[in-house]
Amino acid sequence: xxxxxxxxxxxxxxxxxxxxxxxxxxxxxxxxxxxxxxxxxxxxxxxxxxxxxxxxxxxxxxxxxxxxxxxxxxxxxxxxxxxxxxxxxxxxxxxxxxxxxxxxxxxxxxxxxx
Amino acid sequence: xxxxxxxxxxxxxxxxxxxxxxxxxxxxxxxxxxxxxxxxxxxxxxxxxxxxxxxxxxxxxxxxxxxxxxxxxxxxxxxxxxxxxxxxxxxxxxxxxxxxxxxxxxxxx
Numbered sequence: 001x002x003x004x005x006x007x008x009x010x011x012x013x014x015x016x017x018x019x020x021x022x023x024x025x026x027x028x029x030x031x032x033x034x035x036x037x038x039x040x041x042x043x044x045x046x047x048x049x050x051x052x053x054x055x056x057x058x059x060x061x062x063x064x065x066x067x068x069x070x071x072x073x074x075x076x077x078x079x080x081x082x083x084x085x086x087x088x089x090x091x092x093x094x095x096x097x098x099x100x101x102x103x104x105x106x107x108x109x110x111x112x113x114x
Numbered sequence: 115x116x117x118x119x120x121x122x123x124x125x126x127x128x129x130x131x132x133x134x135x136x137x138x139x140x141x142x143x144x145x146x147x148x149x150x151x152x153x154x155x156x157x158x159x160x161x162x163x164x165x166x167x168x169x170x171x172x173x174x175x176x177x178x179x180x181x182x183x184x185x186x187x188x189x190x191x192x193x194x195x196x197x198x199x200x201x202x203x204x205x206x207x208x209x210x211x212x213x214x215x216x217x218x219x220x221x222x223x
Contacts, residue, residue: 001160031209042201042216043158048209056209092157101146101205105157 002027002095004106012112013083020079021091021109028073029095033103034066037090049076049093083113117141118204120214128222131192135217137202138184146205147178147185151198152216158201161187192221 003026013019023032032049047055047068055068070076080087090110094103120137127133139147147164162169164176164185175188185202199216206212 033209033211043213045211045213101211102148102160102163103211104160107157 002029002097002104004093004095004104006093006106006109008109009107010110010112012114014114015084017083018079018081019083019111020077021093023076023078023093023106025074025095027097030073030098031096032070032076033094033096034068034076034078035092035094037092037108039089043092046078046091049078080111083111085113087111088113116215117206117212118202118214120202120217122215122217124218124220126220126222127192129192129194131221132188132190133192133219134186134188135200135202135219136184136186137204137214137217138182139204139212140183141204141206142180142183144183144204144206147176148203148205149174149176149185149187150201150203150213152201153198161200189219192219194221194223197221 005024007022034046035043037043045058046061047057049055049068049070051070067079090108092105092108094105096103118139149161150158151161152158162171164178168177173190177186199218201216202214204212
């Protein structure tokens with residue numbers, strides 16, 4: 001299994017600003033994903049982070065709002081742009097290794113937008 | 115209609131009890147299935163994958179019923195430490211993962 005870390009663990013941000021969340025995996029993984037989890041709700045997939053190319057976004061999520069980078073097989077960033085209080089949530093990244101769909105999650109970033 | 119549906123619970127059971135959760139999915143072409151466990155304010159952790167023939171890991175048994183489009187998780191001899199929310203996850207394609215809303219389990223002494 002992979003060990004995944006995220007930074008920051010939490011943040012409180014002002015409306016209209018942007019926050020970049022970093023996700024680091026301790027080993028190379030084939031796939032990396034970004035999820036959002038609202039309080040008391042389940043996880044919603046935002047996008048698949050593709051190494052060296054544009055991320056693949058799920059319905060309802062767009063690149064202008066959630067730009068994602070993945071420069072190599074162990075690192076990815078998610079930016080939450082032009083934030084509003086509706087963006088307050090927990091953001092989680094996950095990775096899955098070669099030939100496996102079993103995902104391992106980072107500890108999450110708890111974002112509050114005022 | 116949601117892609118994956120679970121009974122939210124909570125299931126309140128005494129230690130030592132056997133408890134079962136079901137999860138239904140809408141897309142018959144779904145390919146892979148998983149159970150995750152999530153503790154309060156923590157990230158989900160993989161509990162087990164669900165194989166077509168069913169699989170067991172200690173006190174935990176997972177089964178898949180493709181005809182009726184559901185997966186199940188059975189926990190035997192419940193421990194206090196089993197208290198958590200159990201998420202079922204369905205994979206429809208290479209990168210299409212759908213999480214259920216979770217079933218909360220409370221194991222009481």
